[in-house]
Amino acid sequence: MxxxxxxxxxxxxxxxxxxxxxxxxxxxxxxxxxxxxxxxxPSRPEPRKVLLRSRVEEIEVVDYPVVVKTHAVVQPHNQVTLTSQVSGTVASINASFEVGAYFNKGDVLVEIDPSDYQTALSVSESELEVAKSELKLAKLVEERKLRLVESNAVSQGEVETASASREQAEANVALAETQVEQARLNLGRTKIVAPFDGRVMSKLIGIGQLAGTNTPLGEVFAIDYVEVRLPISGEQREFLELPEFADDAPIAVQLQDGIRQANDSIWNGRIVRTEGVLDADSRDLFAIARIEDPFGRTSGTKPLRIGQPVIASIEGTLLRDVIALPRAAVRQLDQIVLVNQENQTLLPLMVEPLWSDAEKVIVPSKSVPKGMWLATTPMVFTPKGAKIEIIPPANPTITIAESTSLETDESVTN
Structure with missing residues (x-):
């Protein structure tokens, strides 16, 4: 159980x-x-296809004048250091002998105390008068001896002695005249005279200071014209016809302020010669430009000062049958993007520039196919044959930045 x-x-x-x-x-x-x-x-939407977009420009064949630009510094063509040829105390200084002051040729800039040299001149002139008196007496004695020798009153030896005394007196007169001339020169050298129209660069002397022979008194420079030493590279020389000989025609050059480029002042000059030696480091050739009346004393232009940096513009060769491309549309100086006018497709192209400057890149007209526009909008990706949408030039709402953003979105989608 x-x-x-x-x-x-x-x-x-x-x-x-x-x-x-x-x-x-x-x-x-x-x-x-x-x-x-x-x-x-839910199904994902199809990716939105975005065409490449760019602004375009017409391509025109033109004659382009090359303008070579280079930088340099203004320098005087004649700069000298004034020195004293005699020693003495500085008695006076001209008001024009101050740093920056103007002076004219022949102005007495500095005067050494002339007292000692005036005394020396007086002494030498007195010695000259004595020598002349001795010469006059020697001539009288010689003449008397010559008359007496005919009557055998004196010997021939006495006549020869009188003649020798006369010759000695003549030599003494010549020596005394030389000493007078030297004394006058020394007295004149107590006044340091301006050798040309110019300005004072530096002053090294003061009133009461003792100046010795060859003591530097100051530096001055001429103001009739100044010179600018312009470096010209080997590439630039191909487009310039620089004067080589004295009878070659000068080349016009324009100078602008190299410190403050907003300054609209322009100084016109001429390239008058070139140096015969290339620079050891850069291999540049230096062309010398001359600018007349740099301080505007007669022309009224703004002063072009010594030591001022300048930008020089030199008109060079005229390039015929070329295309002037905007520099912003050329990448790495030799790459451009063209747009076929018929089907609006891209054509990347390599070019060989003849000349380039800050604004333009110049290429031969035969290097660019006909029937093309130039794409001017920066694009990240430019495949050959890609379809492109032309941005209307009159549409202000689409900027280059927006078009670049659209191109970036397209590349991410793909």
């Missing part, structure tokens, strides 16, 4: 133990099936 009643309980417990794992497995399978169902997602 006991055995028969325990058997159902055993089976029920066994089934219960089996049902729990099976329930767990069934729940897991149901959850897997539920999660494994495909989730419907």
């Amino acid at each position: 006991t055995t028969n009643s325990s058997k159902p309980r055993y089976l029920a417990g066994l089934l219960l133990r089996l049902a729990i794992p099976c329930g767990i497995l069934a729940a897991g399978w149901f959850g897997f099936q539920l999660l494994a169902e495909k989730v419907e997602r």
